[in-house]
Amino acid sequence: MPISDCRIIDLPKITDQRGNLTFVEGGNHIPFDIKRVYYLYDVPGGSDRGEHAHKNLHQFVICMSGSFDILLNDGKNEQRFHLNRSYFGLYICPMMWRNLDNFSSGAVCMVLASEVYDENDYIRNLDEFKLATS
Template sequence: MIKTTVYDCSLIELSKHHHEKGNITVVENNFTVPFGIQRTYYLYDIPGGESRGGHAHRELHQLIIAASGSFSVTLDDGNVKRTFMLNRPYQGLLIVPGIWRTLDDFSSGAVCLVLASKKYDELDYIRNYQEFIVYKNNGIE
């Protein structure tokens, strides 16, 4: 297991091309993001006060984008927490493996777009925070 911290995660400025008819942002595999995109999904119609995430991944990299509206993402490496407010569709939050994430404070109409490095694999998830802490400290569960 590679030891990762919240400081290995960062906001990525995506290209924003302005035109009088509107803007366009392009995301490309292994160019805009440092991984090949194998899965794309989006969260929407999140009821007020609800949270999403609440897990970590063993191998998956993600780029999270507020395609519309805003929400916060709190990252936790077992020692340090960092919170990012996502509210621009031309910025993405790169999350590396081994980081616990929680998404909160969804604005009305928010759309959270997630680009992932792997297809869905339940075995890649760590859904219990205490198991996550053991995993981070010992590299085992």
């Protein structure tokens, strides 16, 4: 899949003087049903996360607090996305190498996934990924 299939998606934002509310509905706001949710936090300064691709998994990544970058690679092109608001997120389609870096202090990264964890869905070697996408 081309990197252009990945995109920032704005989420509903209901403003209120008592605090704002944003919600995500699988199959409505994002193009898949949600089967798993996980989050990254307390990432040490200078650390990277990700550094893999998924064969079939769709993901939607939201920065709940702080900020971080996601570098995507489809085997031919790269694009960097900066996430720093909880009312938009990045849709990542299958067969996209991802690297998360530049985490600010206190950053929280929440990931909504189309499937439950399956180690067989991962490609953890960049050379293997490049071969699969050539």
